[in-house]
Amino acid sequence: MDFLHSILIKPFADMVAAPDFLMQVLWEGLVSGVLYALIALGFVLIYKSSRIFNFAQGIMVVFAALTLVGLHEKGVHALLAVPLTLLVMLMLAVAIERVVLRPLVNQPDIILFMATIGITLFLIGFGELIFGGENKVMITEQLLIPTGSYTFEPFGGFLLIEQKDLTAVIGAIALVLILLLFLNRSKMGRAIRALGDDHQAALSVGISLSTIWVLVWFIAGVIALATGIVWGARAGVSFALDVIAYKALPVLMLGGLESVTGAIVGGLAIGILEKLFELYWGQPLLGGNTETWFAFVFALVILLFRPQGLFGEKIIERI
Amino acid sequence: MSKLPAHASDTSAPILSVNNIEVIYDHVILVLKGVSLDVPKGGIVALLGANGAGKTTTLKAISNLLHAERGEVTKGAIIFKGDEVQAQSPNELVRRGCIQVMEGRHCFGHLSVEDNLLTGSYTRRDGKAAIRDDLDMVYQYFPRLKERRTSQAGYTSGGEQQMTAIGRALMSKPEMILLDEPSMGLAPQLVEEIFEIVRQLNEDQGVSFLLAEQNTNIALRYAKYGYILESGRVVLDGDAADLRENEDVKEFYLGVSGEGRKSFRDVKHYKRRKRWLA
Numbered sequence: 097m098d099f100l101h102s103i104l105i106k107p108f109a110d111m112v113a114a115p116d117f118l119m120q121v122l123w124e125g126l127v128s129g130v131l132y133a134l135i136a137l138g139f140v141l142i143y144k145s146s147r148i149f150n151f152a153q154g155i156m157v158v159f160a161a162l163t164l165v166g167l168h169e170k171g172v173h174a175l176l177a178v179p180l181t182l183l184v185m186l187m188l189a190v191a192i193e194r195v196v197l198r199p200l201v202n203q204p205d206i207i208l209f210m211a212t213i214g215i216t217l218f219l220i221g222f223g224e225l226i227f228g229g230e231n232k233v234m235i236t237e238q239l240l241i242p243t244g245s246y247t248f249e250p251f252g253g254f255l256l257i258e259q260k261d262l263t264a265v266i267g268a269i270a271l272v273l274i275l276l277l278f279l280n281r282s283k284m285g286r287a288i289r290a291l292g293d294d295h296q297a298a299l300s301v302g303i304s305l306s307t308i309w310v311l312v313w314f315i316a317g318v319i320a321l322a323t324g325i326v327w328g329a330r331a332g333v334s335f336a337l338d339v340i341a342y343k344a345l346p347v348l349m350l351g352g353l354e355s356v357t358g359a360i361v362g363g364l365a366i367g368i369l370e371k372l373f374e375l376y377w378g379q380p381l382l383g384g385n386t387e388t389w390f391a392f393v394f395a396l397v398i399l400l401f402r403p404q405g406l407f408g409e410k411i412i413e414r415i
Numbered sequence: 416m417s418k419l420p421a422h423a424s425d426t427s428a429p430i431l432s433v434n435n436i437e438v439i440y441d442h443v444i445l446v447l448k449g450v451s452l453d454v455p456k457g458g459i460v461a462l463l464g465a466n467g468a469g470k471t472t473t474l475k476a477i478s479n480l481l482h483a484e485r486g487e488v489t490k491g492a493i494i495f496k497g498d499e500v501q502a503q504s505p506n507e508l509v510r511r512g513c514i515q516v517m518e519g520r521h522c523f524g525h526l527s528v529e530d531n532l533l534t535g536s537y538t539r540r541d542g543k544a545a546i547r548d549d550l551d552m553v554y555q556y557f558p559r560l561k562e563r564r565t566s567q568a569g570y571t572s573g574g575e576q577q578m579t580a581i582g583r584a585l586m587s588k589p590e591m592i593l594l595d596e597p598s599m600g601l602a603p604q605l606v607e608e609i610f611e612i613v614r615q616l617n618e619d620q621g622v623s624f625l626l627a628e629q630n631t632n633i634a635l636r637y638a639k640y641g642y643i644l645e646s647g648r649v650v651l652d653g654d655a656a657d658l659r660e661n662e663d664v665k666e667f668y669l670g671v672s673g674e675g676r677k678s679f680r681d682v683k684h685y686k687r688r689k690r691w692l693a
Contacts, residue, residue, distance in 0.1 A: 283536075286530055289523070290526060296483065297517060297521035300516075301534050301587060
């Protein structure tokens with residue numbers, strides 16, 4: 097009975113007893129959640145438009161962050177380094193399309209997947225060669241990201257919101273909204289969605305594969321830079337940063353590889369749930385550190401009941 | 416959509432000419448063994464033949480979509496508006512006015528009907544207003560699409576999908592539409608409706624059509640000229656009116672022989688009198 101009580105009742109009693117702490121946990125969860133959602137969006141866009149599972153998304157985060165910090169170290173002003181980094185990511189997208197994707201078009205999916213592993217290894221080596229392998233510090237202040245914090249006292253308790261987290265959340269939400277608007281309203285966005293639906297038909301109406309591919313890889317690069325800045329500001333810029341992309345995998349399992357909504361909702365859900373689980377169940381009962389595996393187990397359980405993911409694109413079948 | 420210049424009805428200059436092409440899939444499977452055909456500017460030409468005769472392959476060779484299926488034109492040449500097709504990407508071809516409506520509609524299922532239509536304008540550079548005008552024009556030809564503009568195309572009926580596919584092609588401002596099996600899976604009345612619109616488009620807009628059809632009967636009523644394909648070769652061609660009267664065409668494709676219609680009991684024992692190529 098004690099055991100059941102500690103699983104089923106005590107955590108919720110704790111939440112009610114200290115609502116300020118609960119809010120703090122939810123906020124922390126939201127911050128990582130929007131980042132997961134953002135990264136997952138990068139995966140979804142590339143997958144939808146080319147059926148490629150982009151293993152290199154994680155290393156692109158590192159590469160973008162390294163380029164940004166590296167440029168700044170070489171004496172470029174931080175605010176100028178951002179557009180320059182974007183330019184580098186655009187060049188990277190063009191290069192990947194030319195050198196990797198175009199020659200491999202029409203090959204089985206697994207070959208393209210292997211090719212993205214190749215891109216990963218290349219970017220690790222290339223990044224080290226140019227920027228060195230040692231850890232760097234994200235140039236948060238130089239980018240004019242505020243580093244102070246706000247404190248609130250809800251319910252007579254204490255809630256701390258760091259300004260850089262707030263900036264990250266607002267930035268990420270803005271980026272997601274811009275992406276959604278782009279996908280649903282613009283001509284290029286429509287072409288990306290069309291390509292995801294029917295490759296052949298997209299070709300037949302004259303949609304150019306190369307253009308779209310460069311575009312989605314560039315978007316993935318922009319997302320990588322945004323994530324790199326935010327995550328780098330919390331954890332430092334090193335090659336270990338690519339783990340954040342692997343945290344997006346359960347989000348994809350949960351949300352479905354093809355669903356934009358799935359990526360967003362899945363990201364937020366996993367971000368928040370893993371924090372809740374860690375603090376109310378993990379630490380008291382399992383000795384903590386559950387965040388490393390919670391998302392995967394959670395996705396696994398969901399997949400048992402919904403193999404297409406929570407938001408897997410509905411297969412339209414006419415009878 | 417602007418009217419074509421006056422010489423559109425001049426049937427002497429072909430807008431498309433296919434010269435003795437050979438197509439090989441996967442480096443081994445020879446599908447077309449020397450197909451030649453011409454489509455005059457402003458004409459409607461039918462490409463007829465049974466399943467697997469090579470109609471779709473011919474159309475895809477023309478729109479340069481073969482590459483995506485590991486097919487290759489290994490011999491011969493396809494000339495559209497004076498330029499070799501093989502040197503152009505599908506994207507360029509659409510921009511220059513040659514677009515294919517694929518067999519089985521191939522609508523973008525998760526996009527709304529209107530978004531489907533708008534994807535057709537991808538290659539255009541003449542501004543949003545012109546595209547809006549053409550959208551209205553497509554809705555005039557297909558009022559049913561206007562009613563269903565916001566529904567996901569995947570949930571519309573087969574006829575509506577065929578209309579969407581044709582409308583989508585129209586949005587690219589084409590001079591030539593390659594129409595693959597428009598009658599497939601549609602009720603006879605709808606087929607008639609679709610072909611009627613093809614005729615209107617041809618007359619009003621001067622769009623040339625090359626249509627691949629198994630439904631020989633209807634295709635020869637709307638087309639002006641016809642080619643009959645069998646096992647990757649053109650075995651017969653001529654004016655549609657002549658083909659309709661041709662005894663062999665009647666027997667093999669229209670289902671009537673010299674002695675009139677056969678009863679079902681006879682059909683069981685019915686054998687081809689001769690093969691085109693033996």
